[in-house]
Amino acid sequence: MNKVALITGAGQGIGLGIAMALAQEGCDIAVMDIHPDEAVISALSELRNQGAEVLYCRADVTDSEARARALDTIGAKFGCLNVLVNNAGVAPKVRADILDATEESYNWVMGINLRGPYFLTQAVANWMIAQQEADPSFESCIVNISSISATVASPSRGEYCISKAGVSMATQLWAVRLGEFNIPVYEIRPGVIKTAMTKTVQDKYDRLIDDGLTLQARWGYPEDIGKAVAALVRGDFPYSTGQVIMVDGGLTVPRL
Numbered sequence: 001m002n003k004v005a006l007i008t009g010a011g012q013g014i015g016l017g018i019a020m021a022l023a024q025e026g027c028d029i030a031v032m033d034i035h036p037d038e039a040v041i042s043a044l045s046e047l048r049n050q051g052a053e054v055l056y057c058r059a060d061v062t063d064s065e066a067r068a069r070a071l072d073t074i075g076a077k078f079g080c081l082n083v084l085v086n087n088a089g090v091a092p093k094v095r096a097d098i099l100d101a102t103e104e105s106y107n108w109v110m111g112i113n114l115r116g117p118y119f120l121t122q123a124v125a126n127w128m129i130a131q132q133e134a135d136p137s138f139e140s141c142i143v144n145i146s147s148i149s150a151t152v153a154s155p156s157r158g159e160y161c162i163s164k165a166g167v168s169m170a171t172q173l174w175a176v177r178l179g180e181f182n183i184p185v186y187e188i189r190p191g192v193i194k195t196a197m198t199k200t201v202q203d204k205y206d207r208l209i210d211d212g213l214t215l216q217a218r219w220g221y222p223e224d225i226g227k228a229v230a231a232l233v234r235g236d237f238p239y240s241t242g243q244v245i246m247v248d249g250g251l252t253v254p255r256l
């Protein structure tokens with residue numbers, strides 16, 4: 001597969017797992033993240049070891065000028081962009097009851113998880129449409145990484161849940177708008193995945209998993225999400241635009 005993929009937040013965690021899986025599929029990779037260059041050297045070399053051409057765009061997804069600069073750099077290096085994976089995201093710095101949580105935290109989480117990706121998608125979608133019009137055989141897709149928090153209410157991090165519910169609607173909106181251009185838009189909803197984001201609650205989730213939180217009695221790993229994204233990018237779900245792929249070990253299966 002000779003495609004170029006942009007993955008946001010791929011300096012570590014789930015994003016890096018996705019980038020690795022796509023590199024193994026033969027994609028060239030653009031990583032967008034906020035880490036300084038020195039902090040991503042080993043992640044980028046892991047990707048290069050899979051045979052991928054790799055570009056690091058240090059850019060904050062909430063910054064419209066930085067987003068535009070990153071897309072220009074990708075255009076200059078690769079000449080095209082086939083895949084956008086909106087993965088960068090944050091949890092609130094402090095888990096606070098929604099009776100007490102602050103507007104500052106709300107704005108910060110919503111900016112990174114929802115507003116930034118929404119306008120990055122807008123810019124990339126317009127570029128994909130132009131590429132499609134220039135070459136009808138051009139293949140592209142967009143994948144949004146939401147969370148089970150799109151539907152599972154956690155009142156100690158309301159802003160996170162609302163942002164992920166918003167990502168779900170964004171998936172549907174872009175799927176509707178881009179249908180006529182043959183650009184599928186998918187959503188992946190991870191469950192509890194072992195990364196830096198869940199490090200502070202590791203003991204809690206270890207216990208919950210032991211007690212049956214998930215049907216598959218283990219943590220999820222970045223590779224689990226990477227495999228799902230690779231299947232979408234390969235074209236294994238060609239008739240499923242706008243749909244949600246659950247990667248949660250059965251956590252959200254209703255039980256009695």
Ligand code: NAD
Nearest residue numbers: 009013014033060061087088089147190192193195196197
């Ligand atoms: P992580 O903290 O390990 O990685 C997030 C990455 O996003 C980091 O590299 C970070 O630098 C980057 N990032 C943060 N703010 C950014 C910004 N403004 N601009 C660009 N990049 C930015 O977390 P993760 O667990 O790998 O999470 C990745 C995605 O998966 C997030 O959207 C998260 O909400 C989602 N998710 C995670 C879990 C989980 O259990 N870990 C579950 C469901 C969904």
